[in-house]
Amino acid sequence: VVIGHIRQANVGKVCLSNTHPFVRELWGRNWCFAHNGQLADFNPRATFYRPVGDTDSEAAFCDLLNRVREAFPEPVEIEQVLPDLIAACSEYRSKGVFNCLLSDGDWLFCYCSTKLAQITRRAPFGPARLKDVDVIVDFQAETTPNDVVTVIATEPLTDNENWTRYAPGQWSLWRRGECVSQGVTE
Helix, strand or coil, rough: CCCCCCCCCCCCCCHHHCCCCCEEECCEEEEEEEEEEECCCCCCCCCCCCCCCCHHHHHHHHHHHHHHHHHHCCCHHHHHHHHHHHHHHHHHHHHHCCCEEEEEECCEEEECCCCCCCEEECCCCCCECCCCCCCEEHHHCCCCCCEEEEEEECCCCCCCCCEEECCCCCEEEECCCCCEEEEEEE
């Protein structure tokens, strides 16, 4: 799992401590988080995890990990944590826009408040043409026939492929490029 984030700074100053993705350790594993959106009147209680920077994104990440750590002080399977992640994200969504990606390097959890899109590629891989620059990515040269490549972004990145858009409140859980669970919150 690789998480990258290109950010237009809306909340917080432009500096290294406000740079996505954010990383924290939980259960001996590094968790990585990126958020697109803004949360209004969001001042969570800082317990174990505390923001280094001054973004609502990092505050939400710390709050999310604090909730998980309090509910599950010892390591558990991601499926046990899933209801807590969904409930927290739904709550954050009530405070504004909350599109996010969260991963421990093995699993990837996605939540859509307003906009996310995904595409899964399998062999035989073809070229993908980026829609905003004149660049073509040759996935066949970068993959093996056994690879599954899923890309999740706020907007479709290519214009020669069919992307699936998430509905508001939709979440998904991914492992090895495959969606293993998904649903929609109210």
